[in-house]
Amino acid sequence: RDRGGWRGDSDSHDLLVDYCDLPEIKKEDFNGEVFARYVAANKPFIVRGYGADWPMRIAWRRDNFLSKYGHLRFKTGSIGYADAYGHQAPEMTVREYIEYMESDHTRDDGFNETLAIFQNGVSKTHPELTNDFDSFPQVLKDLKAAGIGFQSGGVGAGEQFYLGQRNSGTQPHVHNHAWN
Numbered sequence: 001r002d003r004g005g006w007r008g009d010s011d012s013h014d015l016l017v018d019y020c021d022l023p024e025i026k027k028e029d030f031n032g033e034v035f036a037r038y039v040a041a042n043k044p045f046i047v048r049g050y051g052a053d054w055p056m057r058i059a060w061r062r063d064n065f066l067s068k069y070g071h072l073r074f075k076t077g078s079i080g081y082a083d084a085y086g087h088q089a090p091e092m093t094v095r096e097y098i099e100y101m102e103s104d105h106t107r108d109d110g111f112n113e114t115l116a117i118f119q120n121g122v123s124k125t126h127p128e129l130t131n132d133f134d135s136f137p138q139v140l141k142d143l144k145a146a147g148i149g150f151q152s153g154g155v156g157a158g159e160q161f162y163l164g165q166r167n168s169g170t171q172p173h174v175h176n177h178a179w180n
Helices: 011-016 032-040 060-068 092-099 126-134 138-145
Strands: 024-026 047-049 075-076 091-093 116-120 160-163
Touching: 024 092, 060 126, 075 092, 091 092, 092 116, 092 160
Parallel strands: 024 047
Antiparallel strands: 075 091, 075 116, 116 160
């Protein structure tokens, strides 16, 4: 499996890939009408293969990403929006964070003190990141035209950038529809 030059534990990832109890839609069968039905019903689903040909899959390979964006600074945290919850949120450049990410953060008691970058509104805070992708593809814009609510109408609201190592992520949470 080509991970774009990013480190990963393929064995643990591969165990999860084929297990999913969410409805799956093939890329060829995915369109605004199908999407609208799921959104209107508040049902999560997976589209298999939809992003396989996105230009960002090449642009965000590890070496390309570091070359273009290694200088950008982000807050980090052990949970999403750490500083909003009173947790430390040290700032690092992407390059510094990747060096951190590729080192071990396991304490003697086995707890992993992993930091991650979790940035909301990235098109405003770091607009250069959005040069490599359309954060709201046409299928989302079609929802807005159909009058179906999706992240403030499906245009430019709530883009999030996440970068973290294995076993990192955000705390359990609830929100409106999301395009991931």
